[in-house]
Amino acid sequence: MTRTEEEPARPTEPLEPLNPRAVGTSPVRLDGPAKVTGTAPYAWEHALRDPVYVHPLQSAIARGRVLRMETGRAEAAEGVAAVLTPRNAPRLADSSDRALAVLQSDDVAFRGQFIGAVLAASPEAARHAASLVDVEYEVEPHDTRLSSDRPDLYRPEAINPADEADTEEGDVEAALAAAHAVVDETYSTPMEHNNPMEPHTCVAVWHGASDDGEPALTVYDSTQWPYGVRMTLAPLFALAPERVRVISPHVGGGFGSKGLPHAHHVLAVLAARTVPGRPAKLALTRQQMFCLTGHRTPTIQRVRLGADSGGRLTALSHEAVEQTATIKEFAEQTAAQSRMMYASPNRRTSHRLAALDVPVPSWMRAPGEAPGAFAAEVAMDELAHALGLDPVELRVRNDPETDPRDGRPWSDRRLVECLRTGARRFGWDARTEAGARREGDWLVGLGVAASTYPGFGGPGSVAEIERTSDGGHAVRIAAADLGTGTWTVLTQIAADALECPFDAVHLEIGDTALPTATVAGGSAGVTAWGSTIVAAAREFRAQHGEDPAPGARTRSGMPENPDLRRYSVASFGAQFAEARVHADTGEVRVPRMLGVFSAGRIINPRTARSQFIGGMIMGMSMALFEESVLDHGTGHVVNHDFAQYHIPTSADVLDIEATWLDGPDPHAGPLGSKGIGEIGIVGSPAAVVNAVYNATGIRVRDLPVTPDKLL
Numbered sequence: 001m002t003r004t005e006e007e008p009a010r011p012t013e014p015l016e017p018l019n020p021r022a023v024g025t026s027p028v029r030l031d032g033p034a035k036v037t038g039t040a041p042y043a044w045e046h047a048l049r050d051p052v053y054v055h056p057l058q059s060a061i062a063r064g065r066v067l068r069m070e071t072g073r074a075e076a077a078e079g080v081a082a083v084l085t086p087r088n089a090p091r092l093a094d095s096s097d098r099a100l101a102v103l104q105s106d107d108v109a110f111r112g113q114f115i116g117a118v119l120a121a122s123p124e125a126a127r128h129a130a131s132l133v134d135v136e137y138e139v140e141p142h143d144t145r146l147s148s149d150r151p152d153l154y155r156p157e158a159i160n161p162a163d164e165a166d167t168e169e170g171d172v173e174a175a176l177a178a179a180h181a182v183v184d185e186t187y188s189t190p191m192e193h194n195n196p197m198e199p200h201t202c203v204a205v206w207h208g209a210s211d212d213g214e215p216a217l218t219v220y221d222s223t224q225w226p227y228g229v230r231m232t233l234a235p236l237f238a239l240a241p242e243r244v245r246v247i248s249p250h251v252g253g254g255f256g257s258k259g260l261p262h263a264h265h266v267l268a269v270l271a272a273r274t275v276p277g278r279p280a281k282l283a284l285t286r287q288q289m290f291c292l293t294g295h296r297t298p299t300i301q302r303v304r305l306g307a308d309s310g311g312r313l314t315a316l317s318h319e320a321v322e323q324t325a326t327i328k329e330f331a332e333q334t335a336a337q338s339r340m341m342y343a344s345p346n347r348r349t350s351h352r353l354a355a356l357d358v359p360v361p362s363w364m365r366a367p368g369e370a371p372g373a374f375a376a377e378v379a380m381d382e383l384a385h386a387l388g389l390d391p392v393e394l395r396v397r398n399d400p401e402t403d404p405r406d407g408r409p410w411s412d413r414r415l416v417e418c419l420r421t422g423a424r425r426f427g428w429d430a431r432t433e434a435g436a437r438r439e440g441d442w443l444v445g446l447g448v449a450a451s452t453y454p455g456f457g458g459p460g461s462v463a464e465i466e467r468t469s470d471g472g473h474a475v476r477i478a479a480a481d482l483g484t485g486t487w488t489v490l491t492q493i494a495a496d497a498l499e500c501p502f503d504a505v506h507l508e509i510g511d512t513a514l515p516t517a518t519v520a521g522g523s524a525g526v527t528a529w530g531s532t533i534v535a536a537a538r539e540f541r542a543q544h545g546e547d548p549a550p551g552a553r554t555r556s557g558m559p560e561n562p563d564l565r566r567y568s569v570a571s572f573g574a575q576f577a578e579a580r581v582h583a584d585t586g587e588v589r590v591p592r593m594l595g596v597f598s599a600g601r602i603i604n605p606r607t608a609r610s611q612f613i614g615g616m617i618m619g620m621s622m623a624l625f626e627e628s629v630l631d632h633g634t635g636h637v638v639n640h641d642f643a644q645y646h647i648p649t650s651a652d653v654l655d656i657e658a659t660w661l662d663g664p665d666p667h668a669g670p671l672g673s674k675g676i677g678e679i680g681i682v683g684s685p686a687a688v689v690n691a692v693y694n695a696t697g698i699r700v701r702d703l704p705v706t707p708d709k710l711l
C-alpha cells in the first residue's frame with residue numbers, strides 16, 4: 001500500500017541508515033552549466049507573451065494615511081494599462097494578515113509601504129508613470145527608535161518558530177552575587193538586510209476563465225518555498241490551493257528573505273487580476289528590498305555570566321530586546337541558544353519587543369542565533385579574560401553532558417572536539433595576551449567562538465518516484481534550490497536510495513505541480529526532503545521490486561524519526577579568526593578564518609563547504625560591515641544600496657577554511673545529516689570581535705566594528 005502524507009509510517013525503532021555511495025562525493029552542480037550560460041530560467045525570465053510590468057508606488061511617510069492620490073497624469077502616460085490605488089484595487093478575500101493586506105486600506109504603517117502600482121507595457125513606462133502620481137497624506141508622528149528602557153516593551157507569546165519567550169531556572173541573582181567572576185555587559189546589533197544576488201521577483205498570471213470556469217493563478221516566483229506561496233496566496237484570492245501553481249526552478253539566493261511570501265507577491269497578483277490573461281511582472285529594485293522583504297531586527301542584549309574559581313558557570317542570563325512592526329508581530333529567538341549551549345545551574349533567558357513604525361522583521365540567515373551568539377560568545381570571551389582562563393578551555397569546561405533544556409542526551413554534539421581540532425589547526429598556541437602582538441603598523445590577535453544551530457528537518461514533504469522508459473527514475477518533490485546545490489545533492493541521495501547510478505535519476509523540483517515540500521529554511525531542506533526521498537524510494541522498491549516496469553510509481557511521505565524525541569539534535573561548530581587592526585587608522589583585516597563543524601553526514605563536500613564558508617563570510621560581514629541606517633526623522637533606511645550598505649568584496653575575504661568532523665549523526669534520520677546552511681554565520685561575528693579584542697585590548701560590544709570604535 002502506498003503511504004500518503006495523511007498516513008505516514010510511525011516506527012518506534014531508529015530509521016535504517018542509507019548506504020552512501022553517491023552521497024559523500026562531490027559532483028559539480030547539475031544546474032551549473034545552465035546558470036553560467038544564462039539558460040536557467042529565473043522567475044523574471046520565463047518566456048511569457050504580452051506582459052504588463054508593475055512598478056510599485058510607496059509611501060513617503062512612516063505613519064499616517066493616504067488622503068488623496070492624483071493618478072490622472074500617470075493613467076494618460078504612454079503604455080500605461082492601469083494605476084492601482086487603495087481605492088480601486090481588487091478586494092482581498094482575507095485581510096487579516098495586515099502585512100499582506102496590500103492596498104486594502106489607506107493606512108500607512110511604515111515608510112516604503114505599498115500605496116499603489118502602475119501597470120504598463122514596459123518597465124520604463126511603468127516607472128516613469130509612477131513618478132507622475134501625486135499623493136497627499138495625513139501625517140502622524142512615527143516612532144522607529146529601539147531602546148531597552150522603553151516603557152512599552154512587551155513579552156511576545158512565543159518566539160520564532162514557536163518556543164517560549166522566557167525561561168527561568170534556579171536563582172540567577174543569588175548565583176551572580178556569590179560568583180567568583182562576573183560579566184555583566186550589554187551588546188547591540190544593528191538592523192540588517194538580506195541582499196541575495198537575485199532581487200525578489202514575482203510574475204503572476206490570472207486565468208480568469210479556465211477550462212472549467214474556475215479562476216486559476218500561475219506564479220513564477222523567486223522563493224524558498226513554492227508551497228508556502230501557494231498556501232498564503234490562495235485564501236487571499238479565494239482560490240482553492242490547487243488552483244494556484246507556483247513555479248520556481250532556480251532561485252538566486254534568499255537567506256531567509258524568500259522564505260515567506262511578502263507584500264510584493266500580493267501586489268503582483270492584484271495586478272494580474274486587473275489584466276486577466278496577461279502576465280504581471282514585478283521585480284523589486286535593490287533599493288525597494290530595503291523596506292519590502294523583511295529585515296534582521298536590531299537587538300540590545302544584556303548578558304550576565306557568573307563563574308566559580310574553577311571556571312564553571314554558576315549563572316547565565318541572556319535578555320534580548322528587539323523590534324517588531326505595528327501591523328504584524330515577528331519575535332526573533334535571540335537568546336534561545338543560551339538555553340542549551342553551556343551548563344549552568346542557574347539560568348534566565350528573555351525576549352522583549354517594541355512594536356515600531358517599521359516594516360515587519362523576518363528571517364535573515366540564522367535569525368536569532370546569529371545576533372544572539374554575537375552577544376553570548378563575546379560575553380564568554382570576557383569571562384575567560386576575567387578568569388584568566390583560555391577561551392577554548394572555558395568553553396570545554398562548560399560543555400553540558402546532556403541538553404540543559406530537558407536532560408535529553410545529545411545525538412552527536414562533539415563541540416569539544418571541534419574546539420580542540422580547530423585550536424590545533426589554527427595555531428591557537430600562538431595567541432598572546434591582548435594587545436601584545438604588533439607587526440609593523442598592525443596589531444594582531446586571534447579569537448574563538450562556538451556555534452550551534454537546531455536540527456530541524458521533520459515530516460511534511462512528499463516525494464514521488466516513477467520508473468522512466470529509459471530505465472531511470474523520475475524523482476519529484478517541490479523542493480527549492482537557492483543556488484546552494486539542492487538539484488545536485490537530492491540527485492545523489494535519490495541515486496543511493498534507489499541503488500541506481502547518479503545519472504539515472506531525473507530530479508524535478510521547484511514547482512507546486514510536484515508533491516508538497518517544506519521550506520528551504522531553518523537549514524532543514526536537504527535533511528527533510530532527502531529523508532522523504534529515501535522513504536519514498538524504499539516504498540517504491542518494496543512495492544515494485546527489483547525491476548519495475550516503466551510507469552511504476554509511488555508517492556510517500558517521510559516517517560517520523562522517533563530519535564528526534566529521544567535525543568537533542570543540533571549542529572555545532574568552533575569558529576576561529578585572526579584580526580589585524582591598523583594602529584593608526586583602525587582598519588580591520590581578517591586574514592584567516594577557520595570553522596570546524598559537527599553537522600552529521602556531509603552529503604556533498606563541495607557544496608557543503610560553499611555553504612559553510614558562505615555563512616562564515618556573512619558572519620565576518622556582520623562583524624565588520626553590515627548596518628542598515630534608519631533615519632529616525634523619516635523612518636527610512638538611508639543606505640539602501642550596495643554603494644552604502646557594505647558587504648565584503650573578494651579583497652576582504654582572504655584565507656577562509658571550513659572543515660568538519662567525519663561521520664553521520666546516528667540519530668538524525670536515515671541520512672545522518674544535519675543543517676549546514678546557517679551555522680556558518682553563527683559565532684563567526686564573535687570570533688572576529690574576540691580577535692579584534694585580542695589584537696587591541698579594545699572590546700567592541702556594538703556591531704559592526706567600524707574603525708572609529710577602535711581609535
Ligand code: MOS
Binds near residue numbers: 259365
Ligand atoms: Mo533561513 S533564515 O531559515 O531561510
